[in-house]
Amino acid sequence: MPETESGAGLLEQAPPAPDLALRPAIDPGRKPRRGRSRRRRGVPSGRPLTSPGNFAPALGLGMVVLYLSVIVLIPLAAVAWRSTGQGLDGFWHAINRPEASSTLKLTIGASLLVALVNLVMGTAIAWLLVRDRLPGRALIDMLIDLPFALPTIVAGLALLTVYGTNSPVGLNLAYTRAGVVVALLFVTLPFVVRTVQPVLLELDREMEEAAASLGARPATIFVRIILPNIAPAMAAGTALAFARAMSEFGSTVLISGNLPFKTQVASVHIFNQLESDNVTGAAAVSTVLLIVSLFVLVGLDLLQRWAARRG
Amino acid sequence: MVKNSLRVVVLAYLAMLLVIPVSIVVYHAFNAGIGPVIDALTTPAALHAFQITAVVTFYAVLANTVFGVVTALLLVRYRFPGKRILNALIDLPLAVSPVIVGLALVLVYGRTTGTGRALADVGINIIFSIPGMVIATVFVCIPLVVRAVAPVLEEIGDEQEQAAATLGAGGWQTFRRITLPAIRGALAYGVVLALARSLGEYGAIAVVSGRLVGRTQTVTLFVQERYQNFDQRAAYASAVVLVVTAIVALLISRALRPKELVR
Structure with a gap:
């Protein structure tokens, strides 16, 4: 994955302020354009996840994915699933009340x-x-x-x-x-x-x-x-x-x-x-x-x- | 001319929307002196609400701090398939209504579902009890630590970490001796943001806690319940505590904010 494509921040500019709710992401996968740019465009950023004898990063990724799934993804999927539980007709009926x-x-x-x-x-x-x-x-x-x-x-x-x-x-x-x-x-x-x-x-x-x-x-x-x-x-x-x-x-x-x-x-x-x-x-x-x-x-x-x- | 009318419009807008409403909460709380405020805040119900908020906030912030550092390290230091999706997912909780967060958790972990019943059989109740409230708080705070730490990790680069590894340091040792000291400020900043957000969470908590007075009532739920039961003294007194906490959090986070974000 090319480095410049690796992130999906909401905005180019980070806000200069602390914000406690919705905030434009500071994109971790991308450097500011004017910042130090050590890597050439198109070169993958970061080390590979697994290296001989070091399983910690892979384990970490597993943990992060599990955490997000249990807390965010499965519950949100359940909402969508439940809303169409009685078919799409049921969904239309429910939002057309x-x-x-x-x-x-x-x-x-x-x-x-x-x-x-x-x-x-x-x-x-x-x-x-x-x-x-x-x-x-x-x-x-x-x-x-x-x-x-x-x-x-x-x-x-x-x-x-x-x-x-x-x-x-x-x-x-x-x-x-x-x-x-x-x-x-x-x-x-x-x-x-x-x-x-x-x-x-x-x-x-x-x-x-x-x-x-x-x-x-x-x-x-x-x-x-x-x-x-x-x-x-x-x-x-x-x-x-x-x-x-x-x-x-x-x-x-x-x-x-x-x-x-x-x-x-x-x-x-x-x-x-x-x-x-x-x-x-x-x-x-x-x-x-x-x-x-x-x-x-x-x-x-x-x-x-x-x-x-x-x- | 243009400049002055702009000033008047902006200042009037901010005064009417922000300054007057927030000041009046403080005024209402203290208009009979400080004694009644202290009395209202030391009733068993109020103390219990503060205790529940403290417990929920502690576990939620702890979980998100560990998650935030690990995720930031993965996103900045490693490459793996699905990295861009993971990065986008981190921001997802910000766009979800707190009530939907609560509903989502009830649908998976409520007692009417298979998961909920299975967990209840082994003695774990999630919905209408503390674990569910912790999960709901974790949900709404997920991006805060990650987004505070990641830019600093990016900024410091990994030369020092690689040098440590070359000199024979293990992964944990490198993290503890090199990475952690470098991200300390940003981490503290993220933790303060998460703390403030956790203390103030209302919608998601209102759904998953069942709003059981004396059992799962947090401070924000206490404010609302007292207000609607015409106990204005207690509602305003605890609201003032939250206002002061928010302002303190704002000041601390301003002091801690990583410098490169200030520009």
Whole structure:
């Protein structure tokens, strides 16, 4: 396997920050392009797994595969298996129940909206952190990671306290779709910021200066020079935020009030179906979410490869 | 003009979404002084929840630390068929909803399944007890240690390890004397990330624990249960503990973050 193909990181740039949830992988199988490159392209990386008298690496691989299978792969396969337990018809029937299809529509719609807001606000925050000499930037930079570190149930509690029935700011979003969107915005805040920020940092200012000296206006410079450079990172961060919003549970539990057809997002729906012993229904909606996540992950991988090829 | 309006919009957004909500949790917890907070945190139920969280976190982080180092070594130092698939699988748990993690484990290890019954017959209960909660926590934290350690392993190269081997050091000796000291910082960073994530896990734990009050209730489940039972004092007090823990974890991880990631 060629060295440059050996990894499937989500993004070219590692985020400069600790993140406790979804984070673009730092690809272990690939060196940064500008880094030390001791191996030629196409030469297999690493030692062979077994060498005479040393079985430890092979044993280690066996252990790792067993661990992943028992904890991740077999259980996830069981979800897909269970959802089609009564044939594909059973699966269609389960996800076409009014309650299931409305929860899926709500989740996808809310996640798209949240991804869009993140695209704009995340880029704006990254811009502020990199290009604006605002006092207290270091503190803001740290705050951005808080949603990754904070338990989701605490996030939900915090938002319900401010935007709930006894709202001190007079804004009651409890048990509304707007409340769900706010909760999703909270947990997805860091993604676009942390993918765009490093690219913006590395961006060569000379191009912008050249354009400015030729008479381009700031808006033109942004659209023609900066935007094309940060667009792949913006897209990647937005996709990550979308995936996270689709699967979010803890932060929406309290604020959504769990009203079917109104505020019940997919994860909460799955939880309820499981509590009321409709395991097949829970598995069917889960399978749809898993498929959507898989598409996002594959899309991100393709995006990364495309961006890397483009240079 | 543009600059100032950008500042106003961004700062207002962050204040409304992050700063005000998190501050108000702290305010709510302490608005009657520190005494009631301490009382609420030292009830038997609260102490038990903290204990369960500590136990689950300890085993989950321990398992993922060993797994993370071994996996990072395999991915960086060796070549084998299926390496790219393994690398992609490591990130899979990040894209799975915590509730689906719980459901998946119930479907395999629950008492209504063959595996679950067979394990129960030999006295091992996974679902609705601590082992299941550990497995669920392990699931959601799988990538953290691997992704913290792997880039540093890549960066340090294997010249020193090969030199040690040439001088007659065994595999374990090389690892303990050469590799481990070199990745110490990155490993600690990964462990802190895994710790914070484990302490805060809610969805997967909510499903596999069965939310048995006084038996399998972790701190995050305690926050939710107390809030919905109108015991706001206890809910906010334990939420503040989690907020403080998260901020401490954030500060430690910033200090430990491997330098080449900072750039």
